[in-house]
Amino acid sequence: MFPALTMGDPAGIGPELTVEAWHRQRESGEGFIWIGDPALLDGYIPTRAVANPQEAEAIFVEALPVLPLALARPVTPGQPDFVNGAAVIESIALATKLALAGAVSAVVTNPISKQVLKQAGFGFPGHTEFLADLCGVTGQEVMLLASPRLRVVPVTVHVSIRRALEMLTAERIVQVGQILARALRSDFGIEKPRLAVAGLNPHAGEGGLMGDEEQDTIFPAIEMLRAEGIDAFGPLPPDTMFTEKARESYDAALCMYHDQALIPLKTLDMASGVNATLGLPIVRTSPDHGTAFDIAGQGKADVSSLLAALRMAQEMGAHRRAFGEKQAK
């Protein structure tokens, strides 16, 4: 069974990444079905509309299987148009519906623009929150960024730093830590996951000299996680917990805010990093980058992260099935 690849913002690099991914994956046999407007790919690769995902595997070598949608307006690469937002959203919704129905193995999403979708009336910060809503698990969604050398999870996500500090509670840290530990066991085959928990302040607060969040919020959360048998430790000084040596001591880093997690991940492994949404009843991955409007249509986009996302979706699915079978015994 193939994953469904969504269209993403049609003015971004998603279409050209899709073209390159089809060429690459034809050889490996790890195909996908694309949900988008075939006109975007006309002249680049052969496409074939299918009535349902089951038809995709038989034709993937000859043509990209497509569940067709129609864009409202023609597209100029690099020039996003919120009028096309409805089709972008529909592509995600249909992929999720098919994954929930077991008709596709996973949802892999091409990048969207949060700003453009906001203009189109989209009521969510991005895919992560939208997918949780579609799956009926709002509040359970956790954003993981994973690469061969590092896995990171921000406890607070698409909010301002000021708002992040207000949202940082021991309860939320515990909830995210529980979801992360569970996913590392079920979707990544890590039987006893080790979670390194970042401090918030410089030097992890230096014993309260530079802030008390570590003592009042983060350390109590670590204690609660450990009391449940989850191997969490910290709070660690954020500036030294991502060194090569430090990374050997843990399976994932639990960070306090978006960029505390994403800067080290994208600095280390932008080309092979993958964004995966934990806490969903379906597997969802995405490249770790955005729409790259500044290079769209110029043949400069690197397809590596999308290929890594397609690969990770299949790997996560295989681990989840094996974990479920083991649990059932």
Ligand SMILES: NC(=O)c1ccc[n+]([C@@H]2O[C@H](COP(=O)([O-])OP(=O)(O)OC[C@H]3O[C@@H](n4cnc5c(N)ncnc54)[C@H](O)[C@@H]3O)[C@@H](O)[C@H]2O)c1
């Ligand atoms: N998962 C997602 O859908 C996702 C992730 C991040 C950002 N975004 C959205 O993308 C839009 C642009 O965000 P941004 O500019 O902060 O980040 P970006 O990742 O789109 O671009 C940052 C820089 O990296 C380059 N870049 C990105 N991907 C590349 C690739 N595959 N190959 C070569 N170069 C690449 C871009 O050219 C740009 O210079 C925003 O609207 C944001 O909301 C979406």
Ligand SMILES: N[C@H](C(=O)O)[C@H](O)COP(=O)(O)O
């Ligand atoms: N925060 C991620 C990043 O910067 O790469 C990305 O924006 C996640 O967005 P989605 O929730 O749309 O996957």
